[in-house]
Amino acid sequence: MSAIKAENLTRRFGKFTAVDAISFEVEQGEVFGFLGANGAGKTTAIRMLTGLLMPSGGDAWVAGRSVRANPRAIKQVIGYMSQRFSLYEELRVEENLDFFAGAYNLDRETSRRRKEEILEQFGLEGVRRRFTRSLPLGWKQRLALGSALLHHPRILFLDEPTGGVDPLARRTFWDTIHDLAAGGATVFVTTHYMDEAEYCHRISIMNKGEIVALGSPLELKRQYGKDTIQEVFVQLIKSTG
Amino acid sequence: MDGPLVQVSGLKKSYGSIPALRGADLEVRAGERYGLIGPDGAGKTTLLRILCGLVVSDGGEVRVLGHDPVTETHKIKDGIGYMPQRFSLYPDLTVAENLRFFADLYRVPAAQRESRTARLLEFSRLGPFRDRRAGALSGGMKQKLALSCTLVHTPQLLILDEPTTGVDPVSRGEFWDILDELKAEEGVTQLVTTPYMDEASRCDRVQLMYQGSSLAEGSPAEVAASFPGRLVRVYTADPYAAAGSLKRTGKFQSVQLFGDRIHVVVEPAQAAVPGVMAIVAQIRQILEQAAIPFTDLHEARPDLEDIFVQRIGEITND
Ligand SMILES: Nc1ncnc2c1ncn2[C@@H]1O[C@H](COP(=O)(O)OP(=O)(O)OP(=O)(O)O)[C@@H](O)[C@H]1O
Ligand SMILES: [Mg+2]
Numbered sequence: 212m213s214a215i216k217a218e219n220l221t222r223r224f225g226k227f228t229a230v231d232a233i234s235f236e237v238e239q240g241e242v243f244g245f246l247g248a249n250g251a252g253k254t255t256a257i258r259m260l261t262g263l264l265m266p267s268g269g270d271a272w273v274a275g276r277s278v279r280a281n282p283r284a285i286k287q288v289i290g291y292m293s294q295r296f297s298l299y300e301e302l303r304v305e306e307n308l309d310f311f312a313g314a315y316n317l318d319r320e321t322s323r324r325r326k327e328e329i330l331e332q333f334g335l336e337g338v339r340r341r342f343t344r345s346l347p348l349g350w351k352q353r354l355a356l357g358s359a360l361l362h363h364p365r366i367l368f369l370d371e372p373t374g375g376v377d378p379l380a381r382r383t384f385w386d387t388i389h390d391l392a393a394g395g396a397t398v399f400v401t402t403h404y405m406d407e408a409e410y411c412h413r414i415s416i417m418n419k420g421e422i423v424a425l426g427s428p429l430e431l432k433r434q435y436g437k438d439t440i441q442e443v444f445v446q447l448i449k450s451t452g
Numbered sequence: 453m454d455g456p457l458v459q460v461s462g463l464k465k466s467y468g469s470i471p472a473l474r475g476a477d478l479e480v481r482a483g484e485r486y487g488l489i490g491p492d493g494a495g496k497t498t499l500l501r502i503l504c505g506l507v508v509s510d511g512g513e514v515r516v517l518g519h520d521p522v523t524e525t526h527k528i529k530d531g532i533g534y535m536p537q538r539f540s541l542y543p544d545l546t547v548a549e550n551l552r553f554f555a556d557l558y559r560v561p562a563a564q565r566e567s568r569t570a571r572l573l574e575f576s577r578l579g580p581f582r583d584r585r586a587g588a589l590s591g592g593m594k595q596k597l598a599l600s601c602t603l604v605h606t607p608q609l610l611i612l613d614e615p616t617t618g619v620d621p622v623s624r625g626e627f628w629d630i631l632d633e634l635k636a637e638e639g640v641t642q643l644v645t646t647p648y649m650d651e652a653s654r655c656d657r658v659q660l661m662y663q664g665s666s667l668a669e670g671s672p673a674e675v676a677a678s679f680p681g682r683l684v685r686v687y688t689a690d691p692y693a694a695a696g697s698l699k700r701t702g703k704f705q706s707v708q709l710f711g712d713r714i715h716v717v718v719e720p721a722q723a724a725v726p727g728v729m730a731i732v733a734q735i736r737q738i739l740e741q742a743a744i745p746f747t748d749l750h751e752a753r754p755d756l757e758d759i760f761v762q763r764i765g766e767i768t769n770d
Binding site for chain 1: 591596620692
């Protein structure tokens with residue numbers, strides 16, 4: 212069974228079609244890069260895959276559960292990091308973790324243990340009492356990822372997790388992503404950094420609601436006769452309007 | 453005006469007990485594009501806010517367009533175009549209405565308004581969405597609209613705080629082309645922060661900031677040339693596996709991923725003794741043994757990202 216499977220997944224806002232019948236499958240343990248132009252429909256698709264937005268057509272299955280039939284059941288098996296990190300800026304670092312542990316219905320003992328594990332794993336012990344708003348962006352991003360991992364999800368949706376993050380912090384972040392995947396987690400990630408596309412097992416490129424290319428970075432570079440994913444991306448987006 | 457448009461020396465600022473700037477220096481000359489780079493929390497945003505008179509420093513000298521940004525805000529206001537990291541659009545206004553609002557605010561002459569707006573809609577690809585409410589745009593589309601609102605007028609000095617975060621690679625290239633045009637045709641001086649090292653290398657001069665002061669300054673080539681040691685580069689289809697097997701040998705001081713490239717740092721001492729050729733041979737042997745396919749294994753010239761990763765990595769690992 213694929214970790215994620217979409218079949219003609221579609222979303223319209225009024226007359227405008229934001230996601231236009233996209234289909235793909237992602238295997239368990241795969242790092243899948245979901246690339247595309249601004250406004251292509253990536254966030255809209257992720258909101259459907261995470262059970263937050265009802266499709267207008269088609270369906271998708273996440274860990275075997277239909278996003279149409281069972282959107283609530285999906286939230287328990289996934290971790291989701293949104294484009295604007297969903298942290299409470301007014302809470303302290305550890306209070307954010309407490310909050311999400313509560314949201315995932317973890318029991319008291321598990322919450323306490325997972326909180327300590329996450330603080331350690333992400334190097335946040337030294338700042339656990341700091342107010343979230345006072346943290347540099349790279350730290351907030353680690354806290355946001357940590358919060359999404361409290362309940363040991365097998366499938367992770369990360370919407371531009373490294374936007375605005377510096378080159379060194381991005382490398383650390385991707386090391387973590389690969390560690391998670393090596394541990395069997397599926398990572399579905401969007402990014403506008405084309406070097407990060409190279410770190411994915413497979414990528415898709417979206418424009419105007421449609422997936423216009425899908426394959427491993429090497430396959431796509433060969434197929435389009437380019438040296439870099441950056442060049443593949445630019446050509447595809449320009450040629451599809 | 454003659455002389456530098458921005459002059460900062462020994463600038464200090466703390467938030468409570470947390471220092472953001474510890475004696476920052478900066479000089480931006482008329483007509484140049486100056487880039488500030490550095491890790492998150494280096495103090496870049498605080499510095500820009502002080503220049504715009506939004507934050508008062510704790511000490512040090514600041515002159516913007518020859519004036520004090522706090523006591524003489526009114527004298528510099530019209531000369532500066534500032535785009536903060538989080539720019540507030542009017543979510544209930546459409547794309548076109550937002551642009552018109554900012555054009556009115558900056559009193560852009562009617563003749564210039566048309567052509568400039570058309571140019572901005574072209575780069576942002578927001579033309580088809582001119583009647584959509586800003587609140588319903590995607591993240592990157594909002595960012596591009598915010599950029600467009602900042603660029604509807606032609607200030608003497610543009611101050612842009614991470615202008616292209618969330619912007620896709622196609623629009624990012626086109627946005628930088630607009631900055632080039634503004635510089636070449638209108639002589640607009642530009643001060644930019646960016647986490648993209650390819651953007652930083654399009655600046656005339658850059659400063660690498662860390663913990664509120666400067667680590668290095670100069671043209672991108674000069675800063676890159678200050679790289680300690682030499683660099684060997686290899687392309688591979690499996691960067692993680694390749695970097696892993698190189699790191700595991702413990703033979704190299706630094707092995708860094710750059711997309712499908714790996715950069716292996718050869719320390720100055722090593723570079724002389726076994727020589728770069730020997731390092732190349734070692735890498736070849738390790739990768740062949742691990743059966744990881746690779747191409748183009750040879751010495752390469754360091755760029756800004758190498759310096760960034762090396763210098764900042766060194767400091768933060770100690
Ligand atoms: N509630 C809404 N009402 C109308 N249009 C919407 C709404 N939400 C999203 N859209 C439109 O759907 C399209 C896709 O938006 P989406 O946020 O999915 O893009 P994206 O691929 O994530 O882009 P980015 O790279 O900029 O984050 C855009 O044209 C956007 O304006
Ligand atoms: Mg998005």
